[in-house]
Amino acid sequence: xxxxxxxxxxxxxxxxxxxxxxxxxxxxxxxxxxxxxxxxxxxxxxxxxxxxxxxxxxxxxxxxxxxxxxxxxxxxxxxxxxxxxxxxxxxxxxxxxxxxxxxxxxxxxxxxxxxxxxxxxxxxxxxxxxxxxxxxxxxxxxxxxxxxxxxxxxxxxxxxxxxxxxxxx
Amino acid sequence: xxxxxxxxxxxxxxxxxxxxxxxxxxxxxxxxxxxxxxxxxxxxxxxxxxxxxxxxxxxxxxxxxxxxxxxxxxxxxxxxxxxxxxxxxxxxxxxxxxxxxxxxxxxxxxxxxxxxxxxxxxxxxxxxxxxxxxxxxxxxxxxxxxxxxxxxxxxxxxxxxxxxxxxxxxxxxxxxxxxxxxxxxxxxxxxxxxxxxxxxxxxxxxxxxxxxxxxxxxxxxxxxxxxxxxxxxxxxxxxxxxxxxxxxxxxxxxxxxxxxxxxxxxxx
Numbered sequence: 001x002x003x004x005x006x007x008x009x010x011x012x013x014x015x016x017x018x019x020x021x022x023x024x025x026x027x028x029x030x031x032x033x034x035x036x037x038x039x040x041x042x043x044x045x046x047x048x049x050x051x052x053x054x055x056x057x058x059x060x061x062x063x064x065x066x067x068x069x070x071x072x073x074x075x076x077x078x079x080x081x082x083x084x085x086x087x088x089x090x091x092x093x094x095x096x097x098x099x100x101x102x103x104x105x106x107x108x109x110x111x112x113x114x115x116x117x118x119x120x121x122x123x124x125x126x127x128x129x130x131x132x133x134x135x136x137x138x139x140x141x142x143x144x145x146x147x148x149x150x151x152x153x154x155x156x157x158x159x160x161x162x163x164x165x166x167x168x169x
Numbered sequence: 170x171x172x173x174x175x176x177x178x179x180x181x182x183x184x185x186x187x188x189x190x191x192x193x194x195x196x197x198x199x200x201x202x203x204x205x206x207x208x209x210x211x212x213x214x215x216x217x218x219x220x221x222x223x224x225x226x227x228x229x230x231x232x233x234x235x236x237x238x239x240x241x242x243x244x245x246x247x248x249x250x251x252x253x254x255x256x257x258x259x260x261x262x263x264x265x266x267x268x269x270x271x272x273x274x275x276x277x278x279x280x281x282x283x284x285x286x287x288x289x290x291x292x293x294x295x296x297x298x299x300x301x302x303x304x305x306x307x308x309x310x311x312x313x314x315x316x317x318x319x320x321x322x323x324x325x326x327x328x329x330x331x332x333x334x335x336x337x338x339x340x341x342x343x344x345x346x347x348x349x350x351x352x353x354x355x356x357x358x359x360x361x362x363x364x365x366x367x368x369x370x371x372x373x374x375x376x377x378x379x380x381x382x383x384x385x386x387x388x389x390x391x392x393x394x395x396x397x398x399x400x401x402x403x404x405x406x407x408x409x410x411x412x413x414x415x416x417x418x419x420x421x422x423x424x425x426x427x428x429x430x431x432x433x434x435x436x437x
Contacts, residue, residue: 027420083333085357110377117340117349118332120357121373148412155418 025159029072029098030151032061036071036095038088041078043105043137050140060147068094073150074127075143079107080120092127100154102146103129106136128167170264170343189343197223205280209249217241228283235271235288239297242273242286246302251275251284254303257310259317261343267292269319273299295320316341335360348375 035057039047051057051064065071068091080088092101103123106112109132111121123129130153133146170189200210200222206229210222213231217240220232233241245251253276260270273286290296298321299306310321311330318339321327329336337352338345348354358370380388383401393405410426417423 027418031421082353082356083331086361089361106377110374112377115375115377116347117345117353121375121377125370125373126357126361145412152412152414155414 022159023155026155026157029159030154033073033100033147033150033154034061034063034065034071036068036074036091037064037066038074038091039077040080040084041105041107043077043108046137046140047075047077047104047143050143055140055144057144057147060144060151062147068092069096071095072098073100073102073147075102075104076108076123076129077104077137079112079114080123080126081118082120083118085120085126088123089126098157100130100150101127102131102133102143102150104133104135104143104146105138106134109134112136195225197225200224200229203229205282206284209245209282209284212249213241213244216244228285230285230287232287232289235290235294235296238271238273238286238288239299239302242275242299242302245275245284245286249277250279251277251282253278254299254305254309255283257299257306257313259313259319261317261341262289263292264343269317271296271313271319290319295322297322298324300324315339318342348373 037047039045049055051062057063062073068074072095074092074095076088092099101123103109107114107119108123111119113136115121120126131146131150133142135142138146201207203224206224210219210229210231213219213233217237218234220234222229222231224230231241242254254273255276256274257272260272262268262270268289268291271288271290275284275286277283288296296319298310300310301323307325308330310324311326311328313319314321314327315329315331316339328334332340333356336356338350340349340353349356354373355364355367358366362370382388382390385395385399385401386397389395390405392407394408395401395405412424413421
């Protein structure tokens, strides 16, 4: 028998919260969005600033991981070169489902100012993207807002439904 | 190289710039005007054939035969104190005379002088590697091959340095389009998904500033967002900044825009 004398029935209820499976799973998913460190260029600096103490991503549950196998969201921060394209695909494939992608900054969105032979004109040519953040580079506030929007998007998804894996094709 | 078009209306179109504008030459001085350079040139001339030599912007430029490049650089390094190869690469003159110009920029810390050794090679000719003399030439020669396709004899690792190994084409040639040839434009799609995916993924959109406000699949109007695929009529209702859905979020306080405060004093 427990030694404590907590009265479970006070306030007319047990310490039980009733919710739906969808809500509780999505609550867990959306508040522990572990991000894959993917700083490819100067946007990576803003991404690091978002993770550091001033903007403090940890309070959203967003912790940067160095391995795609531990990550839920890939923040593509910077210019993707054609030489690197196969690696972003490989890292994306190594992430476990469900997974999300934030395309951060003009270069990742559209190729940006690098209208050249060596730059991929938008990472959505390689992997499916959930969120595009405008800016060159976007401020940490933009990335914070983006993560909050992504959380909102995750909350609106059906958690239990047999999810179709996201594929570009 | 693209066809030359007359530029008689340059004044009428001040925004127009000629990509292949050739800058007027800086005045050249005789090598005899500088004692150190004159001595260096005499030492080179004693062993090798010198085609042309002059001083330009306080640096001596020496044209030699391409086959002598290793010998001349060895002489400069071992006997004339030019101990550093600051830079080397090629210049594309294929349109002019089907030749590449190879330059070696040498620095002498002792003499406080710079010499540029230049030579011409034909399009399919190779140059001798100077990697045994200067380690800095290792990557420079690889880059020269990568960007211009100039092959280098006796190089220990003659592979591309910047572009992928399976790349086709040499991007710094003047005939190479800035946005890439067909191989470059489809490189990542071909490599990852295969050629049959070209139709599905589609060609690159090179106008990165393109915004189509009637395309709700790809674009959203800030503050007037609509669900994907909605037909845009022009009078979309204003959508307030919402971090959370209407019903609130489990265990998280609802953000109230009315109650939020904008901090203007940074030092509060």
